[in-house]
Amino acid sequence: MKGHDVGELRVRKELSAIPDYKAGKTAPSAIGVKDMFKLSSNENPFGPLPSVVDAIAGHLGSINRYPEMAASALTAAVAERYEVDPAAVVFGSGSVEVVSQLIRATAGSGDEVLFAWRSFEAYPLLVLAAGATPVRVPLNDDFGHDLEGFLERITDRTRLILLCNPNNPTGTTLGHEEVERFLDRVPSDIAVVIDEAYVQFNRRPDTADGIRLYRKFPNVAVAHTFSKAYGLAGLRVGYAIAPVGLASALRKVALPFGVTQLAQIAALASLKAESELGERVDWLVGERIAVVDALRRKGWRVPETEGNFLWLPLGAATSEAAQILEEQGILIRPFPGEGLRISIGGPGAAELIVDAVEVLVEKGHTGGAFEHAAKEGLQR
Structure with missing residues (x-):
């Protein structure tokens, strides 16, 4: 059957300004590479625990029923x-x-939402889809949030501020005291979200603690997910802890029945198995530290990272570097013109990352394609 183009159908004009969300690459395409490591989506490389699988399997016979929209058991556990x-x-x-x-509960047409840039790629897309205006605050020289820059950009149109801690894709973090000082200066009618998708990997002792900030400031909300450390990316379940009035507004704009029964059951089982899952997180953190240390010893400038990924600021050489790494058996997430985000993978991935990045240096020195990258990404 032939498809139809939109023709005379009316769609919102502003949608033309929204680029497609780019997910991490999934299909191996390297020629001559037997095994590919998918390190492009910050996924937990380990499958679900047996107890989580058993919990899901025990409810497969009831998926003909709608899930409980309130997620009562999971809500109580959190x-x-x-x-x-x-x-x-x-x-x-x-x-x-x-x-x-x-975003949709706080901002609409004419309103502004502030976030660091670069940060989570979905932020500007979600803001534009809500009809609001995204305000990108450039990262500082250390690839972290410039909180003074945020304060300078607050206007009477600002409705929401997003702080990603650790920041995706750079891995950098915010200190607790600096965020407290920042919040003291933010007008109390502006909601501030601490997005802690990677909080379990964050080992910075003085990092900003979203829950503590939520308890202290009446305009702070925290966002968490079961996709990363808990390894439930395929089931799609996350949550906010927000001031009760704001939480009520979130329910009004939430997708009805958006969290499936299986997702609720898996998340609840994962909370019960948190200590066991913590061992996997500890292993991934150890691999992250090992990879970062190895690359720094080789002269690479690798920013602080407290996620399950690292950032290589390659600038104009990013796209070519991504292709070279793919040829070495690694699928990573390139941000053209800026840098590469490399997720920490399972056993064997760390060594492959270090060896593959070394190939970048070799090709850069021989072909000259990485002269710009050498100035931006290497400590020479």
């Missing part, structure tokens, strides 16, 4: 874990949908 009012907990189809709820 509320108990963080000692918050259950009314403050709101779930969504992954933390990206939760962030979408936060």
Whole structure:
């Protein structure tokens, strides 16, 4: 059958300004490479725990029924874990949908939403889809949030501020005291979201603690996900802990039945197995530290990272570098003109990352294609 183009059908004009979201590459395309490591999507490389699989399997026979929209059992478990009012907990189809709820509940046409750039790629797309205006605040020289830059860009149109901690894709973090000082200067009628998708990998002792900030400031909300450390990316479940009034507004814009029954069951089982899952997270953190240390010893400038990924600021050489790494058996996430984000993978991935990045240096020195990258990305 032939497809139809939009023709005379009316769609919102502003949608033409929204680029497609680019997910991490999935299909291996390297020629002559037997095994490919998919390190492009910040996924947990380990499959779900047997207890989580068993919990899901025990409910497969009831997927003909709608899930409980309130996610009562999971809400109670999260509320108990963080000692918050259950009314403050709101779930969504992954933390990206939760962030979408936060944007749509606070901002619309004529309103502004502030976030660092570069940060999570979905932020500007979600803001534009809500009809609001994205305000990108450039990162500082260390690839982290410039909080003074945020304050300078607050106007009477600002409705929401997004702080990604650790920041995706650079991995950098915010200190607790600096965020407290920042929040003291933000007008109390502007919501501030601490997006902690990678919080379990964050080992910075003085990092900004979203839950502590939520308890202290009445305009702070926190976004968490089960996709990363818990390894449930394929089931899509995340949540916000927000002031009760804001949480009520989130439920009004949430996708009805957006968190499936299986997702709720898997998330609940994962919370019960948190100590076992923590061992996997510890292993991934150890691999991250090993890779970063190895690259720095070779002269690479690798920014601080507290996620399950690292950032290589390759500038204009990024796209070519991504192709070279793919030829070495690694699928990574390129941000053309800026840098590469490389996720930490399973056993064997760390060594391959270090060896493959060494090929970049070799090709850069021989072909000259990486002269710009050498100035930006290497400590020479």
